[in-house]
Every structure is written in structure tokens, then in C-alpha cells.
Amino acid sequence: MDHKQLIDAVKTQMPSKRWEHSLGVMEAAVALSRRFGGPEDKAYTAAILHDVVKYWPVNDQRDIIREYNLPADLLDYDKELWHAHAGAVVAQRDYGVDDENVLHAIRYHTTGRPGMTKLEKIICLADYIEPGRDFPGVHNIREIAEHSVEKALLKAFDGTILFLLEKGKKVYPLTILTRNSLIEELN
Ligand code: DGI
Numbered sequence: 001m002d003h004k005q006l007i008d009a010v011k012t013q014m015p016s017k018r019w020e021h022s023l024g025v026m027e028a029a030v031a032l033s034r035r036f037g038g039p040e041d042k043a044y045t046a047a048i049l050h051d052v053v054k055y056w057p058v059n060d061q062r063d064i065i066r067e068y069n070l071p072a073d074l075l076d077y078d079k080e081l082w083h084a085h086a087g088a089v090v091a092q093r094d095y096g097v098d099d100e101n102v103l104h105a106i107r108y109h110t111t112g113r114p115g116m117t118k119l120e121k122i123i124c125l126a127d128y129i130e131p132g133r134d135f136p137g138v139h140n141i142r143e144i145a146e147h148s149v150e151k152a153l154l155k156a157f158d159g160t161i162l163f164l165l166e167k168g169k170k171v172y173p174l175t176i177l178t179r180n181s182l183i184e185e186l187n
Pocket residue numbers: 021051054077078080081084109110111112127160164170171172173175
């Protein structure tokens with residue numbers, strides 16, 4: 001599928017508010033790719049698809065995790081984590097994406113992972129700072145993102161982890177490992 005076909009198809013999978021967020025991620029991801037020399041075309045594709053199953057019934061997301069032998073421990077953590085992994089399966093199976101870098105960018109857009117590629121970092125960060133996002137600290141992260149993807153992502157993960165702590169929620173271990181690895185990369 002080309003981008004236009006992909007957009008028409010993915011748009012039908014979510015409410016219009018969420019689609020606006022996806023448009024914002026496309027814009028931010030392309031801008032970051034230009035700024036930091038990432039693969040623009042892949043960033044565009046990954047951005048379109050990153051939340052493709054976010055509004056599917058959670059039972060369907062859970063079924064995909066089981067059926068495709070995705071990390072079973074995801075099911076012990078927040079449902080919010082499921083759409084990223086399930087989304088990568090759907091991008092490949094239903095939308096014909098076969099680029100492993102793009103699939104990883106979708107799969108790890110919520111938690112990140114140690115050793116992310118530039119594309120993965122860009123999608124993860126674009127998801128945080130797209131123009132429609134409005135949470136405390138986003139302005140500061142956008143400024144940091146003018147010069148460093150890693151520094152901006154580290155701030156973003158700090159914010160997510162603080163948010164989870166404040167809510168008394170569990171933190172998925174990979175999220176902590178991602179933060180640690182960003183600190184190491186910056187040293
Ligand atoms: O799908 P989006 O809303 O665009 O953003 P996302 O895919 O980054 O989802 C982030 C949500 O996931 C956010 O509300 C926090 C929640 N979450 C729950 N547990 C974890 C977690 N996020 C991370 N990074 N790590 C967790 O352990």
C-alpha cells in the first residue's frame with residue numbers, strides 16, 4: 001500500500017480525535033527525520049500505523065498477543081501497552097508492512113527498548129511531542145528535541161515514569177531498561 005491508501009485504511013480504525021493525533025505524529029516524525037537524518041519515508045509509514053489497534057476492543061488486542069506468542073508478561077501490565085505490540089502484528093499482517101525497522105518502531109513506540117534505532121527513537125519521541133499534545137513539560141521536551149533526540153526522549157520517559165508512580169501504577173520493566181540505556185548512550 002502507498003501512503004495514501006494506508007491513510008484511508010487506518011483512519012477508519014479509530015475515532016477522529018485519535019486520527020488527529022496520528023496526523024500530528026506524522027508531522028512531528030517527518031520533521032524529526034529531516035532534523036536528525038532519519039529515514040523519512042519509514043517514519044511516515046510508522047507514524048500512520050503506530051496506534052492502528054489502539055481503539056480495537058482490548059480482548060482482540062489480548063488475542064493477538066496470545067496467538068502470535070508476543071511477550072506474555074505484557075498481559076500482567078497496563079492494557080495501554082498492548083496496542084503497540086499488537087499494532088506491529090496488524091501492520092505486517094493486514095497492511096503488508098515488512099520492514100523490520102518500521103515494525104519495531106510501532107512495536108516499541110510506548111516502552112522504547114535499549115538500543116533503539118534512530119527511526120524507533122523518532123517515532124517514540126514524535127508520539128510524545130506531536131503538536132496536539134498538551135501535558136506539563138511538553139514544551140520543554142520540544143525545545144530539547146530541537147538539538148537531541150536522546151535527551152528529549154530521556155525527559156519524556158522520566159515524565160512517563162513519574163506519571164505512573166504518581167498514579168500508583170506498575171512500570172513495565174522494559175520502560176526502565178530503556179531509560180537506563182538512554183542515560184548510558186548520553187554518557
Ligand atoms: O498511544 P498513545 O496515547 O499515543 O501513547 P503511548 O502509546 O505512548 O501510550 C502511553 C500510555 O501508556 C501512557 O498513558 C502511559 C501508559 N503506560 C502504562 N504502563 C506503562 C506505560 N507507558 C510506558 N512507557 N511504560 C509503562 O510501563
